[in-house]
Amino acid sequence: PMLPGVRRPQEYAIYRPYEFRTFSLSCFVRLDRNPAVAARDACIIFARRDDTHFYYVHLSGLSAGTHNAIIRVDGATRTTLTPDADRPKAVMTDRNWHKVDLLRDCDTGRIQVFVDAYDAKTARPYFEVTDKTYDWGFIALGSFDDYASFAHILIEGEARKPASPPSTDGGTYNGE
Template structure:
């Protein structure tokens, strides 16, 4: 095979790997939100648990140090919530880069169905599963509980400069929640739960660091909302 042809094939396969997720969108869904953080003002679209720990870095949203926030009930400490929109049914895709050290709970989190700072879901995507790691969690006015009906054996974040693609599919009528990581063929975790319907979407980590980029959210509709979510640090 000619060298030029080999390079062309590899490039084509790369394009397939980066675009495979967004090809599978229901006909009745539309693109409701998109952000690539090419502007430093993009951070204004988010409300954070502590603004001093978040920044726009290398055209991505970065949590780069622990924030000064302690939730009312046991749940993640570092959250950047998309503040102006609430979503019901949705498909979310984003690129994630975990920039911390390797250990069992090395994580990044995606939040959704967020009603307030003590009522929401989040997906804790981590290296190894245990009762408090790598699962779908419910925060419902009490410390988070794992509600995943199926999870895989954990994921490999790799080096601190590696990007990964995630996809979340949610249906509020059936309660279906599916989380995909670098592979649309089989979710890494899934469950059914009907506690919350429309709510905010957010990004963050329990107590690590990382970056988020190329966020896209599709759905049939959304609900506008401008209420303050994290009124003040709690510690």
């Protein structure tokens, strides 16, 4: 069953020690369920303030609607920031590990995602949008409603200790 309210990622782990503003995140991502079902996915959540205020990168075997896009969850609404005309070909169509890099510049609002871009000189963003709605927030890794694995995770950038732990499902994490 889905959580109540706006449709949003359901299964993810929050990196609790720090909130991030401007940062780069590099990792490897793999789908853990049969990718023959085209809607399988992995998500990278960032600028997470609470359960219904954050951005997420949705990497999927589809490239339509809310699949394969950068999305902003803003209370009761979910907005796809990646224009349909700019949707790339789906790459999450197998169980292979894919290198994913997320670059976020909070001052300019630029958000870039690179997938399987191993050569920095020739790399082109898989997604690129500009949005300044959120600044500080937690980073989380997971899936909308599937299973995905993440490895070799590196986060660098502007970080701070949170004033309070992240809330989940309307409650506050108590450290247990």
